[in-house]
Amino acid sequence: MMGKNLKKGLFICCLMALVLEASLSEAADPLRQGMQSYKSHHYEDAAATLLAHLRSANPGQQGKLYLGLGMTFLACAQVYQELHQTALSVQVDYLSKLLASHKEDGSHYAKLYLGLSLLDSGNPAEAAVLLRTCIRDKKIEPRDKSLAKIALARAYYLQGKNKSADELWSSVDTSDPEVVSELAATYSRLGLAERKPLAMEDQIRQMMQQSQKGDSIRLTNNLITVYAREGQIDKGLSVLKGSDLSDFFYEETMGKNKVVRFYDSSLLENLAVLYGRASLKFLGKAATDEKVKGLAQYYLAEAEAQFGHIDQSIKILDDALASGLLPSPYREKAELLQGVARSWQSGGGQSQMVLENSIWQQNEPHVLADTLLVCNRLNLECAEIARKATTLVEAIDGKKLETLPYALGRYYLRAHEYDQAIACMETVRDKSNKNKIEYNDPLMLINLAEAYYRSKRFSEALEIYFGMRNQFPAVRQIQISMQGVYAMEQKSAGDAKLF
Amino acid sequence: MRRLVTTFFIVSLAVFVLLLPPAKAAPKNDGFPQGGSLNYGEYGRPATLDPITSNDMISLRISELIFNGLVGIDEKQEIVPDLAERWDISPDNLTYTFYLRHDVTWHPKEGEEPRPFTADDVIFTYNIMKHPQTITPLKVRYEFIDSVVKLDDYTVQFNLKRPILNGLAKFTFKIIPQHGPENKEFLTREDPFVHHPIGTGPYMLKNVTADGEVILVANENYYRGRPHLDKFVARPFADQNIMSQALMFNAIDMIVLVNPRDIPQIQGDKRLVLQPYNALSYSFFGYNVRNPLLADKRVRQAITYAVNRQEMLDSFFNGQGTIISGPFAPGSWAYNLDVEPLPFDPQKAVSLLEEAGFSKGDDGIMQKDGKKLSLILKVPIEKESEGVKRVVLGFQNYLNKIGVEIKGEFKEWQAWKEDVFLKHDFDVVFASWVFDDSADITSLFHSSEIGPWRNNFGGYSNPEIDSLIVESKLTLDHEKRRTIYRKLHALLAEECPYTFLWTLTNYAAYHHKLRHVAIHPYKFFSFSDRWYIPEQEQR
Structure with missing residues (x-):
């Protein structure tokens, strides 16, 4: 019984890759190479390999390539979505502490970047207070004042003060390409298509290419914002080539030996949106190929659910389950996803998870794990599943639990029970390679790092990001903010000993 | 006259009570059992066992079991009272006044009653640490202190030369007894105290064997309540590979630092727990x-x-x-x-x-x-x-x-x-x-x-x-x-x-029988007085 379950519940990433790889046995090497990178969680490498191969692939291979690309971009989007959540909260912690510790002679830009973070966190009123201060601050450069005005206008718009927003937007200096680019990105984020953000951004990009100036990280971020949201995936992906995503947005010098660097966490959100849209695009194409249709539909449904399109996800799942094209373990996963999505749909996203399907009565680790993860993704309360999972985790041997400890750890993390979250996730961490993404699911590492951060075990969290930085250079902004919090929070005497 | 007799009686009673050796501390009231011993593997012998002259982690881990500071750090990395039950910091951050606990005693020397811990010990520790002839890496850390004043037997005041960042954390340094070192002026590695220290902590040094094993026993008078474990034994191993084998063959119960090459083997052993601590x-x-x-x-x-x-x-x-x-x-x-x-x-x-x-x-x-x-x-x-x-x-x-x-x-x-x-x-x-x-x-x-x-x-x-x-x-x-x-x-x-x-990668490894294990990422044994072994698993 357990053996059968073990087969069913192989670690999700490996399972996806293995199934695809099995179907790729006759495929060319670049495809295999791309999927190897995917299995090692080197998603951006995998995408680059597969995209390069796509151009020369014969029509028979294209469906598999689309599927591989869709899966890769979906995984990438999930990573950046998690990173964005962490970055936002750490950034707010750091900048708030920074401002609180220097009320009179402190940073001028901390207010601007805290304002931007609060705006992204869904607090336009709080953000507006800070942004208004920035606009009046003589120490803030004119370009950055324009950025503050654009952000303040967004805050007004989100509060329904459209007239005030328009007035501010029309007051900024449009001779500066970076300001125009910021304006276009803001219009795009707010869905103001009639203001033609895509045309604005295209024009700026052309100007920058003609001037042969390298794009600043802010410009890169704005281009990604617009291209991702306006469906220009190829353009968005091309912007990323050669960009340094670890770069800071602004460096404020306050005397000879005091320099503070600022980052905009929306970069991570925009990367998540870009990769998410890319996954929908490629999975959609894969789903038209009969050879990989079943799998592609499953991932497409997962991607739609991930980005909040629940109705669309259910529709795809209904079709996939009816077609009989889904391989066996995916059929069960699809049923689970469908059940959870329906539960969410019936409760308008607010309800308790309804355990109406008999599958949840079996207490199978992989079923509970998948359910917890999907519920978590949809912000669906699932205390009963968590209780069952906790009992199971306490009762049986770690190896037989597959991904359940991680799923439960993630549940505890969202419930702010950090010690339990750490204990669960440490169970599935590869101790010999504890910070290497090649051996650990990056999503698990990101969640574990957050649990350590919340428990004030900063160095554990920082080591995880240090390990991730080569594959995901945009984590630099989390590292810098977290280092800042750690520097202010640590309470040690100043000891060094021989080890 | 009657009033005089009553007053005399009260004063006599107070003096009598003060002269009495402090009663044994109550056991911890956490419901966990006492007993059992913990043998842990170290990758060498400690140079000294005191907190002042040592400059290596082996010594630091042992001194963490034997000594306390004025303040400590809890599992949430917050500063908490230790030998000082409270403190005041002046508004200009230049004066730190510590109010010491009245219920702390030093580990007794053989044949002697335990002596009380007082402000004199704090002053003594600071002075000996600062002395030019004392061999210690700590001097540089405390150069910001201008003077220390005893306000009364249980109150000390530190005057700083300037305000400093994380000032309170600096007072985690361990206090040694005035009656400890032979030389009352300065401390060197020749002083018998550094090899046979007396502290206030949860464990007391019993002896060091010819093989270099450091044997510590529970301090019955520990002010936070007697620690759960009866005994702590630090066993030195010249070779980390042999230390891992010793753990796997039950010769020891814990190793403080797992050889990276042995991590997979230990992770695969269900009897053992691998615990990361980010030193x-x-x-x-x-x-x-x-x-x-x-x-x-x-x-x-x-x-x-x-x-x-x-x-x-x-x-x-x-x-x-x-x-x-x-x-x-x-x-x-x-x-x-x-x-x-x-x-x-x-x-x-x-x-x-x-x-x-x-x-x-x-x-x-x-x-x-x-x-x-x-x-x-x-x-x-x-x-x-x-x-x-x-x-x-x-x-x-x-x-x-x-x-x-x-x-x-x-x-x-x-x-x-x-x-x-x-x-x-x-x-x-x-x-x-x-x-x-x-x-x-x-x-x-x-x-x-x-x-x-x-x-x-x-x-x-x-x-x-x-x-x-x-x-x-x-x-x-x-x-x-x-x-x-x-x-x-x-x-x-x-x-x-x-x-x-x-x-x-830093991992400690220990047998499952050891419970409630929290490890300080630097000092390691800071929370060990709460570790315990269930009765049926004590040997």
Whole structure:
């Protein structure tokens, strides 16, 4: 019984890759190479390999390539979505502490970047207070004042003060390409298509290419914002080539030996949106190929659910389950996803998870794990599943639990029970390679790092990001903010000993 | 008259009560059982057992069991009362007044009643720590204290020269008894107290065996309640591989640092728990710049370029660590993420040596003005694990390829420390540092820390580094200190007083029978008075 379950519940990433790889046995090497990178969680490498191969692939291979690309971009989007959540909260912690510790002679830009973070966190009123201060601050450069005005206008718009927003937007200096680019990105984020953000951004990009100036990280971020949201995936992906995503947005010098660097966490959100849209695009194409249709539909449904399109996800799942094209373990996963999505749909996203399907009565680790993860993704309360999972985790041997400890750890993390979250996730961490993404699911590492951060075990969290930085250079902004919090929070005497 | 008798009676009773030895502390009321012993494996013998003269982690771990500070740090990294039950800090942050507990006693000397802990012990500790002849790395940490005043038997006041960052945390230093050391003026490694210490902590030293086992027993009078375990035994192992085997064969119950190569085996053993604790540590090759050949930074840089650190880490430690670029661990807030480790580039190494005036002699060894670039590498024998031996061989081979001769010498731990810290008789050492969260590198690189038994053993002196370190000490601004540390990181990476190598994965391992185990990432045993073994599993 357990053996059968073990087969069913192989670690999700490996399972996806293995199934695809099995179907790729006759495929060319670049495809295999791309999927190897995917299995090692080197998603951006995998995408680059597969995209390069796509151009020369014969029509028979294209469906598999689309599927591989869709899966890769979906995984990438999930990573950046998690990173964005962490970055936002750490950034707010750091900048708030920074401002609180220097009320009179402190940073001028901390207010601007805290304002931007609060705006992204869904607090336009709080953000507006800070942004208004920035606009009046003589120490803030004119370009950055324009950025503050654009952000303040967004805050007004989100509060329904459209007239005030328009007035501010029309007051900024449009001779500066970076300001125009910021304006276009803001219009795009707010869905103001009639203001033609895509045309604005295209024009700026052309100007920058003609001037042969390298794009600043802010410009890169704005281009990604617009291209991702306006469906220009190829353009968005091309912007990323050669960009340094670890770069800071602004460096404020306050005397000879005091320099503070600022980052905009929306970069991570925009990367998540870009990769998410890319996954929908490629999975959609894969789903038209009969050879990989079943799998592609499953991932497409997962991607739609991930980005909040629940109705669309259910529709795809209904079709996939009816077609009989889904391989066996995916059929069960699809049923689970469908059940959870329906539960969410019936409760308008607010309800308790309804355990109406008999599958949840079996207490199978992989079923509970998948359910917890999907519920978590949809912000669906699932205390009963968590209780069952906790009992199971306490009762049986770690190896037989597959991904359940991680799923439960993630549940505890969202419930702010950090010690339990750490204990669960440490169970599935590869101790010999504890910070290497090649051996650990990056999503698990990101969640574990957050649990350590919340428990004030900063160095554990920082080591995880240090390990991730080569594959995901945009984590630099989390590292810098977290280092800042750690520097202010640590309470040690100043000891060094021989080890 | 009757009133007088009553008053006399009350006063007599009070005096009597005060003269009585304190009653035994109550057991902890947490519902967990007492009993059982914990044998843990260490990778060497402690040089000393007191908290003042020691400069290694083996000693620190033991002194954490024996001693207390005025304040402590809890599991949430918050400062909590310890020997001081409360404190006041003046508004200008220049005066710290500590109100001491009245219920703390020192571990009793044989045949004696336990003596009470008082303000005199605090004053005594500070004075002895500060004395010029006391051998301690702590002096530099407490230079900000101007004076200490006893206000009464249970109140002490520290007056600071200037306000400092994290001031309260500095008072975690351990207090020793006035009646402890033989020499009441200063403390050296010759004083019997450093080998037979008396503290106030949860465990008392019973004896040190001929095999170097340090045996500690529960302090029945511990002010937080008797610790659960009856006994703690620290067992030294010369070889980390043997230590892992001892754990797996139940000869010991815990090891404080698992050899990276043994992690998979221990992880696969259901009887054992692997617990990460992120000590901020790194390994390095440190240079003695008193040797004129090594005084030229181009030579130190050349050696760094010549060594393939990633290959060594992968081959000798199964890749279980991270290559670093400077004087901080990657998990530290001070690590400068802009600085990348120097790449492996033997050609560049040779060019640098040639630029520094070296040329290859007939024997293939680089030389300058008739002096061969032949260096002695000293390694403590306790580090003689398979991995370390390979590092030494690897280092020799890499440097041989650029014409630098390395003669490796393994020395017994104490002899190694004397050669390195006292006599400064070495060219290169292979060693590791571990830091608490403050990431303070003052004692390693400031020129005032050059001297016998000081941590700047290589004699490195650079006015720019000194000036930055001093500025970091003076500032009350976290961000400014962070910027300075980033600069220090970049400068020291360029200067190469060390070849900064890697930070390894730190895990402790212990048997499942041991419960409620929380490990302090630096001090390790800080919370051990709450560890317990269920009755049925005690042996």
